[in-house]
Amino acid sequence: MQPRNMSMSGVVDLAAVKAAGEAKQKAEKARADAARTGGAPAPTRLVFDVDEAGFQQDVLQRSTEVPVVIDFWAEWCEPCKQLGPILERLAGEYAGRFVLAKIDVDANQMLFQQFGVQGIPAVFAVVAGQPVPLFQGAAPEAQIRQVLDQLVQAAEQQFGIVGAPVQDDAGAEGAEAAAQQPATPYDSALAAAHEALDAGDLAGAVQAYKNVLADDPANTEAQLGLAQAELLSRVQGADPQQVRKTAADNPADPAAQIAAADLDLVGGHVEDAFGRLVDTVRRTVGEDREAARLHLLELFEVIGADDPRVVSARGALARVLF
Numbered sequence: 001m002q003p004r005n006m007s008m009s010g011v012v013d014l015a016a017v018k019a020a021g022e023a024k025q026k027a028e029k030a031r032a033d034a035a036r037t038g039g040a041p042a043p044t045r046l047v048f049d050v051d052e053a054g055f056q057q058d059v060l061q062r063s064t065e066v067p068v069v070i071d072f073w074a075e076w077c078e079p080c081k082q083l084g085p086i087l088e089r090l091a092g093e094y095a096g097r098f099v100l101a102k103i104d105v106d107a108n109q110m111l112f113q114q115f116g117v118q119g120i121p122a123v124f125a126v127v128a129g130q131p132v133p134l135f136q137g138a139a140p141e142a143q144i145r146q147v148l149d150q151l152v153q154a155a156e157q158q159f160g161i162v163g164a165p166v167q168d169d170a171g172a173e174g175a176e177a178a179a180q181q182p183a184t185p186y187d188s189a190l191a192a193a194h195e196a197l198d199a200g201d202l203a204g205a206v207q208a209y210k211n212v213l214a215d216d217p218a219n220t221e222a223q224l225g226l227a228q229a230e231l232l233s234r235v236q237g238a239d240p241q242q243v244r245k246t247a248a249d250n251p252a253d254p255a256a257q258i259a260a261a262d263l264d265l266v267g268g269h270v271e272d273a274f275g276r277l278v279d280t281v282r283r284t285v286g287e288d289r290e291a292a293r294l295h296l297l298e299l300f301e302v303i304g305a306d307d308p309r310v311v312s313a314r315g316a317l318a319r320v321l322f
Helices: 014-037 055-064 078-094 109-114 141-159 169-179 187-199 202-215 220-235 240-249 254-266 270-283 286-303 308-321
Strands: 047-049 068-073 099-104 122-127 130-136
Touching: 047 078, 055 068, 055 099, 055 122, 068 078, 078 099, 078 141, 122 141, 130 141, 187 202, 187 220, 202 220, 220 254, 220 286, 240 254, 254 270, 254 286, 270 286, 270 308, 286 308
Parallel strands: 047 099, 068 099
Antiparallel strands: 068 122, 122 130
């Protein structure tokens, strides 16, 4: 049985990967439909107020489909009154590439504190559930546009989140149903594989993911799941203290460093795992170097090619090799 602390929580979320992929498909379908009909429906609900009770649904869940820009403001704040209308106008102009959530800090002190806001106006974004600080103060419109352009570009490149025209509440349910993609023949198999992984049945999870990949080699969700299951299988039963001691005593031994890197990754220390193997590649030559390099590439697959941590580590690896 898999120990309870042997988890991929905080490393990569398969559900988020699947949600991001589905969100991208929906957005692309909405854009294609708009092109066929000569234009998209006039977007509404691009700007909305958010409180603590609605934050989970209105911001975190929505951020898997479209970047959510947050404007922290207060009635007594004069710079807020200057910045707010600019953000609201740009939300309409960007037509669904982001949505604007307005949070009154006086009424929502908990959110104000959770984001670590030092003063207002303050503007953050949430993309795929991840908070991103943007800027503070009533910035010039040209600067705001530049920040927003970078935000929507990063959301698409790193998470596949492209946004889509937002309709009013009356039409939203119908539009979502129209855009819903049909179930794939692998959904039940993937669900069974995920359940096996969560239950600690690593052998069963590995086989289930391999079954999906045998018929659909490009299935990203199955690729990630298989990489996770195989990683957990490698560290199952390992003595973390002994593994780390062996790695410390043998800095140029690729097998020792690989074992420690696996533990780092399972523990959520992604940068440490990558850095350890990049250093091993730097220290070694020949077959030892190749073993460390190939294992690092395998760990990249566990996290996903578009993750910023993977992008950074790939750059570090390239500098060592070339």
